[in-house]
Amino acid sequence: MAEPTSRALCLLPSMQPLPSDAKAIEEDFKRYLDYHLGRFLGCESIYLWQALSYTVRDRLMTGWRNSWIPWNDPKMRRAHYLSMEYLIGRSLGNNLLNSELDGPVQEAMRRLALEIEEIESTEPDAGLGNGGLGRLAACFLDSCATLALPVIGYGLRYEYGMFHQHIENGYQVEDPDHWLQDGDPWEVERPEFTQIIRFGGRTEHFHDPEGHHRVRWVDTDDVLAVPYDMPIPGYRNGVVNTLRLWAARATEAFNLNEFNAGDYPEAIAAKNEAERITMVLYPNDVSECGKELRLQQQYFLASASLQDVLRRWDGASMEEFAESHVFQLNDTHPSIAVAELMRILLDDRRLLWDEAWSIVTRCMAYTNHTLLPEALEKWPVPLFERLLPRHLEIIYEINRRFLDEVRRRWPGDIDRVRRMSLIEEGPVKMVRMAWLAIVGSFSVNGVAELHSRLLREGMFRDFYEMWPEKFNNKTNGVTPRRWLAAANPALAELITETIGDGWQRDLERLSELRPMAEPGHEAFQQRWRDIRLENKRRLADLVARKTGVEFDPHALFDVQVKRIHEYKRQLLNALHIIHLYARIKRGDLDNWVDRCVLIGGKAAPGYQRAKEIIKLINNIAAVVNGDPEIDGRLKVAFLPNYNVSKMMRICPAADLSEQISTAGKEASGTGNMKFMINGALTIGTYDGANIEILEAVGEENFFLFGLRAEEVQAMQPNYDPARYIESDPDLRDVMHLLESGHFNPVEPGIFDGIIHSLRQPGDPWMTLADFRSYVDAQERVALAWRDPDRWTRMSIINTASSGFFSTDRTIAEYNRDIWKLQPIEPATPDSETPPAAPL
Numbered sequence: 063m064a065e066p067t068s069r070a071l072c073l074l075p076s077m078q079p080l081p082s083d084a085k086a087i088e089e090d091f092k093r094y095l096d097y098h099l100g101r102f103l104g105c106e107s108i109y110l111w112q113a114l115s116y117t118v119r120d121r122l123m124t125g126w127r128n129s130w131i132p133w134n135d136p137k138m139r140r141a142h143y144l145s146m147e148y149l150i151g152r153s154l155g156n157n158l159l160n161s162e163l164d165g166p167v168q169e170a171m172r173r174l175a176l177e178i179e180e181i182e183s184t185e186p187d188a189g190l191g192n193g194g195l196g197r198l199a200a201c202f203l204d205s206c207a208t209l210a211l212p213v214i215g216y217g218l219r220y221e222y223g224m225f226h227q228h229i230e231n232g233y234q235v236e237d238p239d240h241w242l243q244d245g246d247p248w249e250v251e252r253p254e255f256t257q258i259i260r261f262g263g264r265t266e267h268f269h270d271p272e273g274h275h276r277v278r279w280v281d282t283d284d285v286l287a288v289p290y291d292m293p294i295p296g297y298r299n300g301v302v303n304t305l306r307l308w309a310a311r312a313t314e315a316f317n318l319n320e321f322n323a324g325d326y327p328e329a330i331a332a333k334n335e336a337e338r339i340t341m342v343l344y345p346n347d348v349s350e351c352g353k354e355l356r357l358q359q360q361y362f363l364a365s366a367s368l369q370d371v372l373r374r375w376d377g378a379s380m381e382e383f384a385e386s387h388v389f390q391l392n393d394t395h396p397s398i399a400v401a402e403l404m405r406i407l408l409d410d411r412r413l414l415w416d417e418a419w420s421i422v423t424r425c426m427a428y429t430n431h432t433l434l435p436e437a438l439e440k441w442p443v444p445l446f447e448r449l450l451p452r453h454l455e456i457i458y459e460i461n462r463r464f465l466d467e468v469r470r471r472w473p474g475d476i477d478r479v480r481r482m483s484l485i486e487e488g489p490v491k492m493v494r495m496a497w498l499a500i501v502g503s504f505s506v507n508g509v510a511e512l513h514s515r516l517l518r519e520g521m522f523r524d525f526y527e528m529w530p531e532k533f534n535n536k537t538n539g540v541t542p543r544r545w546l547a548a549a550n551p552a553l554a555e556l557i558t559e560t561i562g563d564g565w566q567r568d569l570e571r572l573s574e575l576r577p578m579a580e581p582g583h584e585a586f587q588q589r590w591r592d593i594r595l596e597n598k599r600r601l602a603d604l605v606a607r608k609t610g611v612e613f614d615p616h617a618l619f620d621v622q623v624k625r626i627h628e629y630k631r632q633l634l635n636a637l638h639i640i641h642l643y644a645r646i647k648r649g650d651l652d653n654w655v656d657r658c659v660l661i662g663g664k665a666a667p668g669y670q671r672a673k674e675i676i677k678l679i680n681n682i683a684a685v686v687n688g689d690p691e692i693d694g695r696l697k698v699a700f701l702p703n704y705n706v707s708k709m710m711r712i713c714p715a716a717d718l719s720e721q722i723s724t725a726g727k728e729a730s731g732t733g734n735m736k737f738m739i740n741g742a743l744t745i746g747t748y749d750g751a752n753i754e755i756l757e758a759v760g761e762e763n764f765f766l767f768g769l770r771a772e773e774v775q776a777m778q779p780n781y782d783p784a785r786y787i788e789s790d791p792d793l794r795d796v797m798h799l800l801e802s803g804h805f806n807p808v809e810p811g812i813f814d815g816i817i818h819s820l821r822q823p824g825d826p827w828m829t830l831a832d833f834r835s836y837v838d839a840q841e842r843v844a845l846a847w848r849d850p851d852r853w854t855r856m857s858i859i860n861t862a863s864s865g866f867f868s869t870d871r872t873i874a875e876y877n878r879d880i881w882k883l884q885p886i887e888p889a890t891p892d893s894e895t896p897p898a899a900p901l
């Protein structure tokens with residue numbers, strides 16, 4: 063629904079920034095509290111957080127407006143990031159930091175005798191994502207704004223985000239995350255840009271007056287998409303970009319039909335039918351096959367976003383549209399956008415097929431995030447036919463023309479045609495979404511060097527042979543604003559004192575810290591250690607509060623936090639813990655190092671094996687922590703409800719970062735980067751971005767172990783776990799403890815499934831093949847830890863070598879190779895502002 067044109071044409075008056083001194087902030091904050099929220103200074107801190115957030119949001123508004131004014135120039139090239147997930151976490155602290163309001167706000171809160179940290183910690187995490195892919199999208203937005211790139215994020219405003227996890231009797235229990243319960247002060251509802259999204263119905267084919275074949279999509283069930291905007295401030299550059307999240311709402315007509323039929327309760331109940339579309343985030347981080355609601359969500363995002371973009375496009379020809387618009391698809395989840403843009407161009411804009419296809423394939427770019435073939439998204443054709451009949455026709459036509467091209471290029475190669483078809487044959491035909499994304503895009507990228515190479519050589523080989531020029535790599539990163547400046551303020555301050563300001567926007571400058579690792583800088587090294595020790599105290603407090611397990615901050619903090627997955631091999635970590643326990647029990651304490659092992663992460667609610675792994679870790683923790691003979695030499699804790707705000711407390715305090723996936727399975731990993739930037743050392747396999755971390759930091763500052771991806775592949779067919787158990791006494795002892803029920807004395811048999819999976823020759827994760835190498839690498843860790851000077855030196859070198867892993871670098875590469883955008887100049891308050899409508 064377009065806003066009235068009279069509005070669009072009126073001059074946008076210039077807007078003066080609000081005063082940002084401590085006094086003005088204090089006054090505004092009080093005004094929000096007293097006059098807007100109707101609360102007072104002694105109220106619950108959730109209201110203090112709301113009042114402060116409004117106060118800060120007000121101060122982002124001038125930058126926000128000044129940053130969308132350039133969007134009125136139809137020639138300005140712009141990018142659209144389409145993602146089903148944005149794992150934002152908390153916003154207040156980050157927005158304060160980026161907008162440089164942290165100083166004045168601290169002062170204002172001090173005057174009111176309020177604790178800013180406590181206020182910040184009442185903010186609920188915006189958990190609109192599962193893990194790596196969603197957090198990457200959030201880091202990307204921060205970097206786009208910091209680089210002043212005209213990029214808008216499009217996503218869904220889930221009423222319920224990622225579930226909360228708590229532990230009962232060692233098992234994960236899920237609680238709904240109603241994060242919007244108390245309202246979100248960061249969002250601005252823009253009902254004036256509501257879009258209509260259609261589902262179901264049928265198609266009618268006809269010929270237009272010029273004799274062209276045309277299609278009408280009719281008798282649809284319609285749902286409204288209402289946009290909510292969140293401001294995304296760049297780092298101290300006056301730019302504020304937009305994250306636009308769509309919420310589903312029932313149409314008036316939807317209810318009216320029922321009203322006329324006289325059934326009021328039915329009419330109101332029918333609202334749910336529409337509004338369920340954005341009710342909840344799917345908590346799986348591998349594809350969940352065939353769920354109708356999930357496909358509805360995906361189409362809802364793609365359609366609302368594309369319609370919004372076309373509403374804004376009053377530029378002349380659709381031909382020019384392709385020159386100024388690019389859409390980055392975050393995995394295949396929004397890839398129905400390929401068919402939806404075709405539909406809009408063909409049916410609404412009346413273009414011919416070749417014109418439309420040429421535009422689509424110049425606009426779309428696709429990022430893949432997985433190497434597991436079983437995780438590639440597929441949708442049953444019958445479901446598609448029912449939900450999106452017009453899109454299925456379009457996909458069939460794309461496929462027909464595409465396969466003609468394949469046959470021309472490889473005559474007689476029917477097996478190739480079968481492999482490359484967008485439709486997988488079988489008892490139930492399936493639409494292959496990754497193939498649709500590849501065929502419809504001009505760029506296809508993986509997220510680390512190894513991942514991109516394995517895509518070209520493996521899953522996407524046929525397509526690489528056909529279009530080698532489409533394929534490229536964009537190694538992931540993390541934003542140093544949240545993951546160093548905000549998460550680790552003490553270390554950030556030491557860094558600034560040492561190398562000056564500016565690293566926050568140019569992370570390669572951290573390399574200037576390298577000399578500080580050498581002899582002669584003992585004072586710096588001591589401060590480095592002191593800061594890390596204090597961070598460890600803070601983490602130990604959190605662990606004690608949430609688990610009751612006491613960590614000694616002087617022990618080695620050994621941390622693995624990430625989604626629970628067999629390929630990520632939390633089990634390998636568990637086997638090592640059992641091994642250490644066995645060593646203590648038999649008095650093998652040579653070169654012993656006291657360790658605190660922290661594990662955290664959520665299991666998809668339907669992933670039984672992942673849930674058993676959580677239970678196993680908790681049972682091991684109970685035995686180890688409860689055994690007086692262990693006597694503090696080893697502590698184990700499973701931290702419940704791992705999320706973004708917990709990671710901000712964890713990564714500045716970890717000594718050892720566990721990145722131990724089966725080689726060739728983890729596309730990139732990004733937690734590995736958060737740890738490295740903060741000075742943790744990595745124990746890791748030759749997988750994903752670990753390889754690039756290893757190259758940046760040097761082998762002598764990284765604990766590498768395990769089979770390479772090629773070796774995993776080669777060994778897979780004759781993998782024989784029994785051989786490893788027989789030939790390795792340590793592994794034998796570990797398996798014996800596990801199998802004797804030592805960790806489940808009153809729950810017989812509960813770990814049989816896990817044990818069987820480890821012993822099974824078909825174990826795709828080959829956990830036991832890497833056991834010896836892992837234990838040996840852990841020995842090298844202990845040896846390094848026993849020499850504090852050496853460890854500190856390695857820690858400093860890790861931080862100093864982490865410059866490459868900033869999303870500023872990642873985004874600069876996306877821009878250089880794919881988006882090709884010019885940085886915007888935000889309009890200044892006194893510059894002539896052209897006629898403008900809000901974004």
Ligand code: 26Q
Binds near residue numbers: 196347349750
């Ligand atoms: C798909 C269909 C239906 C339901 C759910 C899904 C779904 C949802 C989320 C599938 C996958 C995901 C998330 C994947 C993910 O987080 N991948 C990770 O992406 C990171 C960023 O690139 C990488 O660093 C990790 O290696 C990769 O595992």
